[in-house]
Amino acid sequence: MSKVLVLAGDGIGPEIVREAVKVLDVAKQKFALDVELDEALVGGAAVDAENDPLPQTTLEKARAADAILFGSIGGPKWDAIERDKRPERGLLRLRSTLGLFANLRPAILFPQLADASSLKPEVVSGLDILIVRELTGGIYFGQPRGIKEENGERVGFNTYVYTESEMRRIAKVAFELAMKRDKRVLSVDKANVLEVTELWKEVVTEEAKAYPEIELSHMYVDNAAMQLVRAPKQFDVIVTGNLFGDILSDEAAMLTGSIGMLPSASLDENRKGLYEPCHGSAPDIAGQGIANPLATIMSLAMLMRYSLERGDVADAIEAAVESVLDQGLRTADIYTEGTRKVGTEEMGSAVADAL
Amino acid sequence: MSKVLVLAGDGIGPEIVREAVKVLDVAKQKFALDVELDEALVGGAAVDAENDPLPQTTLEKARAADAILFGSIGGPKWDAIERDKRPERGLLRLRSTLGLFANLRPAILFPQLADASSLKPEVVSGLDILIVRELTGGIYFGQPRGIKEENGERVGFNTYVYTESEMRRIAKVAFELAMKRDKRVLSVDKANVLEVTELWKEVVTEEAKAYPEIELSHMYVDNAAMQLVRAPKQFDVIVTGNLFGDILSDEAAMLTGSIGMLPSASLDENRKGLYEPCHGSAPDIAGQGIANPLATIMSLAMLMRYSLERGDVADAIEAAVESVLDQGLRTADIYTEGTRKVGTEEMGSAVADAL
Ligand SMILES: CC(C)[C@H](C(=O)O)[C@@H](O)C(=O)O
Ligand SMILES: CC(C)[C@H](C(=O)O)[C@@H](O)C(=O)O
Numbered sequence: 001m002s003k004v005l006v007l008a009g010d011g012i013g014p015e016i017v018r019e020a021v022k023v024l025d026v027a028k029q030k031f032a033l034d035v036e037l038d039e040a041l042v043g044g045a046a047v048d049a050e051n052d053p054l055p056q057t058t059l060e061k062a063r064a065a066d067a068i069l070f071g072s073i074g075g076p077k078w079d080a081i082e083r084d085k086r087p088e089r090g091l092l093r094l095r096s097t098l099g100l101f102a103n104l105r106p107a108i109l110f111p112q113l114a115d116a117s118s119l120k121p122e123v124v125s126g127l128d129i130l131i132v133r134e135l136t137g138g139i140y141f142g143q144p145r146g147i148k149e150e151n152g153e154r155v156g157f158n159t160y161v162y163t164e165s166e167m168r169r170i171a172k173v174a175f176e177l178a179m180k181r182d183k184r185v186l187s188v189d190k191a192n193v194l195e196v197t198e199l200w201k202e203v204v205t206e207e208a209k210a211y212p213e214i215e216l217s218h219m220y221v222d223n224a225a226m227q228l229v230r231a232p233k234q235f236d237v238i239v240t241g242n243l244f245g246d247i248l249s250d251e252a253a254m255l256t257g258s259i260g261m262l263p264s265a266s267l268d269e270n271r272k273g274l275y276e277p278c279h280g281s282a283p284d285i286a287g288q289g290i291a292n293p294l295a296t297i298m299s300l301a302m303l304m305r306y307s308l309e310r311g312d313v314a315d316a317i318e319a320a321v322e323s324v325l326d327q328g329l330r331t332a333d334i335y336t337e338g339t340r341k342v343g344t345e346e347m348g349s350a351v352a353d354a355l
Numbered sequence: 356m357s358k359v360l361v362l363a364g365d366g367i368g369p370e371i372v373r374e375a376v377k378v379l380d381v382a383k384q385k386f387a388l389d390v391e392l393d394e395a396l397v398g399g400a401a402v403d404a405e406n407d408p409l410p411q412t413t414l415e416k417a418r419a420a421d422a423i424l425f426g427s428i429g430g431p432k433w434d435a436i437e438r439d440k441r442p443e444r445g446l447l448r449l450r451s452t453l454g455l456f457a458n459l460r461p462a463i464l465f466p467q468l469a470d471a472s473s474l475k476p477e478v479v480s481g482l483d484i485l486i487v488r489e490l491t492g493g494i495y496f497g498q499p500r501g502i503k504e505e506n507g508e509r510v511g512f513n514t515y516v517y518t519e520s521e522m523r524r525i526a527k528v529a530f531e532l533a534m535k536r537d538k539r540v541l542s543v544d545k546a547n548v549l550e551v552t553e554l555w556k557e558v559v560t561e562e563a564k565a566y567p568e569i570e571l572s573h574m575y576v577d578n579a580a581m582q583l584v585r586a587p588k589q590f591d592v593i594v595t596g597n598l599f600g601d602i603l604s605d606e607a608a609m610l611t612g613s614i615g616m617l618p619s620a621s622l623d624e625n626r627k628g629l630y631e632p633c634h635g636s637a638p639d640i641a642g643q644g645i646a647n648p649l650a651t652i653m654s655l656a657m658l659m660r661y662s663l664e665r666g667d668v669a670d671a672i673e674a675a676v677e678s679v680l681d682q683g684l685r686t687a688d689i690y691t692e693g694t695r696k697v698g699t700e701e702m703g704s705a706v707a708d709a710l
Contacts, residue, residue: 118586119475123473157514157551161510194511225605225609226605227609228606229473251580257585
């Protein structure tokens with residue numbers, strides 16, 4: 001039996017997760033999956049209920065689970081509260097405590113949605129990049145950090161730090177994943193300025209020796225941000241640290257024009273994982289029933305593939321999503337003339353039916 | 356009399372700077388400018404000659420100058436030498452020693468080159484963003500930094516640090532510049548994760564009180580990287596720190612599709628400045644006479660505007676560039692069918708003639 005913990009979170013989180021669970025229920029029957037579901041509070045919802053964005057009970061359930069299906073967190077309601085209680089901190093602590101160091105963020109252009117991109121069709125058609133972002137180290141967690149008083153003024157400071165072993169294990173994940181794809185890995189650094197990324201470049205290069213079939217290249221982060229705009233199809237797998245990965249994965253996601261479609265996985269050493277859509281909690285449209293549930297449903301597919309090792313179920317869910325797109329169903333964010341606009345629930349049900 | 360120091364540097368630097376000097380010579384005559392030119396070595400060229408990317412004599416000339424016209428530095432030849440001798444370090448030391456804290460990077464789409472962008476015409480036509488990047492602080496210069504041995508493995512570390520006064524003075528520059536534009540400033544941070552940028556957001560917000568006409572907004576860096584791809588025309592002035600500015604300004608530059616056209620200015624407190632093209636030293640095409648000199652010529656225009664306070668001369672140079680584009684002249688990097696391909700020298704001469 002596999003245990004899946006559902007953390008719906010804030011904003012549109014609950015409505016999109018509900019649709020993914022609907023799809024999961026159908027998958028359980030169809031594939032006779034032995035999956036037990038549980039749920040818990042996280043983010044702003046948990047702050048409201050228990051004054052903590054990651055309550056102890058939630059953390060314990062998360063530890064006990066094989067995989068976590070995550071909605072989204074945050075919103076203006078919790079912007080002004082003290083730093084440690086902000087919804088984001090709950091997610092950061094969850095990633096860190098569970099050791100979810102490998103963040104996989106695919107940027108894929110769905111042929112059915114080619115028009116949605118702000119880039120010219122020939123630049124993005126067929127786009128299929130996998131960004132592998134280190135998620136539990138770097139400047140996100142480095143110490144010392146804070147705001148202090150010095151010479152009569154405030155000074156803000158953070159520390160960008162990586163150990164050799166942290167770099168090695170994320171490089172390895174990138175190489176392993178690239179072996180199942182086009183065998184090309186780009187490592188992104190700013191080695192001409194930052195010593196920590198100079199070491200990154202060196203360690204990734206060393207680690208690559210174990211993968212003679214992989215074609216490894218390097219790029220400065222400023223150039224990578226440029227090349228993603230200029231010619232994104234040159235990339236296969238991109239591996240980088242936590243902060244650069246945050247920036248570049250969002251840029252890459254937006255190249256597809258439909259961030260409402262993109263899933264992500266955050267894995268530990270043993271393939272336990274947290275799965276969440278790339279998009280945020282969209283407080284402006286929360287509760288209206290118009291949010292796009294497909295990124296969360298695609299995240300469920302990743303959950304099946306990586307944590308439950310059921311690639312067959314993942315394939316079936318992805319095929320079901322493609323088929324509702326082929327039918328012309330679109331939520332508002334991906335709507336174009338000539339297609340049929342549907343709400344969150346209708347989209348979720350259509351995928352469940354297709355499955 | 357004004358003193359301008361020419362630092363041609365490496366790669367295509369010397370050939371593009373030569374054309375800008377050609378234009379400067381014509382401007383001197385036409386506008387009876389009292390400008391004295393000098394030159395010196397920097398970057399790899401200086402390493403080769405004096406084993407130092409920023410020799411003492413160069414630094415002294417730079418201190419004495421009112422403005423510096425800079426080409427480009429770096430290349431594979433100097434990639435393997437020790438850290439302190441790398442060409443980039445010469446430029447970083449120059450920025451820091453001269454206190455050139457305000458880096459102005461316009462991202463403008465030339466209507467004549469609208470096709471060159473990888474984005475759809477309606478997304479970028481009329482694009483006119485000014486990125487104001489802090490250039491002498493942040494993680495580029497923060498201490499401590501380095502690579503150390505700890506628990507039997509190597510650890511790389513850098514420090515992201517800003518004082519309140521550093522933040523205040525760059526915010527002020529952004530607000531002053533926005534007052535002459537559309538009066539909208541976006542400040543980019545990662546305040547939900549990094550304390551240093553939490554303080555940044557606070558200080559910029561405080562400083563904005565002195566500019567009641569300015570519309571100030573804030574965005575996380577990951578979202579900014581996304582929005583630049585999705586709808587770049589929403590922005591007027593963007594102000595941010597050294598590292599985020601490095602990444603976002605290159606991304607924004609590439610939206611125009613013609614980074615060979617984009618100038619930049621790096622100013623101190625007293626409008627002394629260093630002016631350089633946004634593009635790099637392009638070692639692959641160096642010496643072939645095909646590089647685009649227009650970004651350097653546009654940098655000369657910025658030099659006239661900011662350091663020499665001759666907006667009239669700047670306007671004339673920019674008009675001359677527009678007119679050669681209107682004539683259909685293009686270097687290889689911006690060539691499209693139906694235009695006339697010219698080399699570096701012919702392009703420079705055409706601008707000089709038009710002036
Ligand atoms: C919410 C925030 C802390 C988070 C991050 O920066 O990691 C988000 O942007 C992401 O990419 O998942
Ligand atoms: C050459 C390098 C050190 C430099 C920087 O990162 O500042 C460059 O990328 C730039 O943006 O001028």
